[in-house]
Amino acid sequence: MRAGRYDVIVVGARVAGAATAMLLARQGLRVLVVDRVSFPSDTISSHQLQVPGVALLQRWGLLGKLAAAGTPPTRRVRFDAGAGLVLDGQFPACAGVDALYSPRRTLLDTILVEAARAAGAEVRENFRVTQLMASGGRVTGIRGSARGRPAVADTAGLVIGADGKRSLVASAVGARRYHERPVRSFASYSYWAGVPASAGELYQRPGRAVAVFPTNDGLTMVYAAAPMTEFAAARADLEGHYLRTLDLCGDLGERVRSGARAERLRTTPDQPNTFRCSHGPGWALAGDAGVVMDSVSAQGMTNALRDASYLSAAVVAGLGGSRPLADALHDHQRRRDRAIRGMYDFTLGLAAFPPATPGQRHFLAAVAADQQETDRFLGAFAGIIPPERYFSRGTVLRILGTRGIRKLTTAGVLSSARLLPQPGMPGWLPGGDR
Numbered sequence: 431m432r433a434g435r436y437d438v439i440v441v442g443a444r445v446a447g448a449a450t451a452m453l454l455a456r457q458g459l460r461v462l463v464v465d466r467v468s469f470p471s472d473t474i475s476s477h478q479l480q481v482p483g484v485a486l487l488q489r490w491g492l493l494g495k496l497a498a499a500g501t502p503p504t505r506r507v508r509f510d511a512g513a514g515l516v517l518d519g520q521f522p523a524c525a526g527v528d529a530l531y532s533p534r535r536t537l538l539d540t541i542l543v544e545a546a547r548a549a550g551a552e553v554r555e556n557f558r559v560t561q562l563m564a565s566g567g568r569v570t571g572i573r574g575s576a577r578g579r580p581a582v583a584d585t586a587g588l589v590i591g592a593d594g595k596r597s598l599v600a601s602a603v604g605a606r607r608y609h610e611r612p613v614r615s616f617a618s619y620s621y622w623a624g625v626p627a628s629a630g631e632l633y634q635r636p637g638r639a640v641a642v643f644p645t646n647d648g649l650t651m652v653y654a655a656a657p658m659t660e661f662a663a664a665r666a667d668l669e670g671h672y673l674r675t676l677d678l679c680g681d682l683g684e685r686v687r688s689g690a691r692a693e694r695l696r697t698t699p700d701q702p703n704t705f706r707c708s709h710g711p712g713w714a715l716a717g718d719a720g721v722v723m724d725s726v727s728a729q730g731m732t733n734a735l736r737d738a739s740y741l742s743a744a745v746v747a748g749l750g751g752s753r754p755l756a757d758a759l760h761d762h763q764r765r766r767d768r769a770i771r772g773m774y775d776f777t778l779g780l781a782a783f784p785p786a787t788p789g790q791r792h793f794l795a796a797v798a799a800d801q802q803e804t805d806r807f808l809g810a811f812a813g814i815i816p817p818e819r820y821f822s823r824g825t826v827l828r829i830l831g832t833r834g835i836r837k838l839t840t841a842g843v844l845s846s847a848r849l850l851p852q853p854g855m856p857g858w859l860p861g862g863d864r
């Protein structure tokens with residue numbers, strides 16, 4: 431393996447890295463993308479790709495490959511808030527796409543890596559980066575090695591860390607963290623055969639969130655999240671904890687037990703919540719390396735693909751000379767943060783597992799009674815409609831009406847003074863309950 435000189439080196443070749451490398455190579459840049467694993471490769475992640483993420487794959491000409499590999503689309507979702515409150519609807523369309531897909535990471539990441547290669551990027555698998563090279567305070571390249579081979583150094587105008595939540599690139603450059611919050615939940619998931627799921631299923635229970643989505647090979651992915659405070663106790667019997675959670679969700683536990691578990695249960699408490707400064711001299715971050723959040727809202731891959739899209743546009747402008755690279759990267763960070771902050775807060779709220787209050791249940795019941803509103807609600811939950819826009823005073827007024835709000839306020843269920851979401855409120859609906 432010979433050391434080389436590139437316009438851009440991308441460390442990490444999954445959703446963020448392979449997509450960024452592909453987009454940059456498509457613009458004619460000389461790109462090297464490396465990963466310590468070889469593809470197909472699985473990773474600890476369930477994999478609902480939300481409609482906006484699917485729309486990006488469509489725009490890049492890759493959705494057909496996902497579908498051709500037998501990945502089932504999910505259009506209908508059943509959101510069960512407990513105590514008989516069920517919202518059954520369809521996702522609103524985004525850029526002409528109206529389905530969520532839940533592709534195995536062995537498939538999705540490989541499709542992206544192949545697309546990067548096809549676009550002309552050099553893809554180096556089984557190659558671990560061990561350090562960054564720098565000169566005069568500027569990152570100039572990477573040093574690393576393929577398994578059992580001597581170390582090599584490669585240089586580039588820009589090194590992009592798309593190397594995940596434990597990013598070596600972010601640590602090496604000391605990328606500043608902000609909006610950081612403690613780990614809120616741990617998650618367990620597995621794959622089941624013989625558990626048909628024609629629709630996606632979401633369950634909210636006190637202290638629990640559950641998601642059920644069909645994936646490749648006729649399997650169903652069943653995910654459960656619980657508060658981090660329970661992790662130490664749950665550790666003794668993670669499988670029992672998982673199955674008991676499914677038993678809280680109508681007949682789900684029974685349906686799952688009537689099928690066969692096709693793979694081992696995966697559990698992780700490694701769910702940090704933080705933003706990192708996304709760029710500096712000679713470096714930038716993409717995907718989880720730049721912003722990572724609890725998996726309960728299933729947004730990480732969509733964020734990573736959006737980040738790849740925004741970052742690659744900034745890099746092309748900066749390296750192409752149409753504007754200074756530092757300015758383009760600075761604007762990228764602002765754009766990234768604007769796109770993600772509302773969902774980040776919403777996700778932290780979900781991961782606090784607040785029990786639905788009486789006012790919220792009234793609101794949900796009114797939503798459930800109206801198909802269009804149900805679809806909109808599901809759209810906000812999935813990030814198709816920005817949650818900060820949806821969960822607003824305007825929405826409450828539209829759904830409950832002034833008379834409805836007055837009635838609930840008189841009955842003592844709602845306090846109109848607190849209809850807006852409170853800053854830092856650990857909830858997913860407009861506050862306002864007594």
Ligand SMILES: Cc1cc2nc3c(=O)[nH]c(=O)nc-3n(C[C@H](O)[C@H](O)[C@H](O)COP(=O)(O)OP(=O)(O)OC[C@H]3O[C@@H](n4cnc5c(N)ncnc54)[C@H](O)[C@@H]3O)c2cc1C
Pocket residue numbers: 441442443444445446447464465466467473474475476477478479480557558559560592593594595597598617618698700701716717718719725728729730731732733734
């Ligand atoms: C339990 C769980 C469930 C989740 N469920 C969902 C979901 O349903 N939907 C969703 O959208 N998101 C989900 N996520 C989040 C999602 O997995 C991540 O947001 C996504 O994988 C981020 O992609 P990435 O490319 O930024 O990083 P990663 O997928 O972490 O990829 C980083 C890559 O960098 C490589 N790398 C790291 N260090 C080096 C090095 N030194 N040298 C070479 N290579 C290196 C790694 O091998 C890896 O391949 C979930 C996460 C968890 C933990």
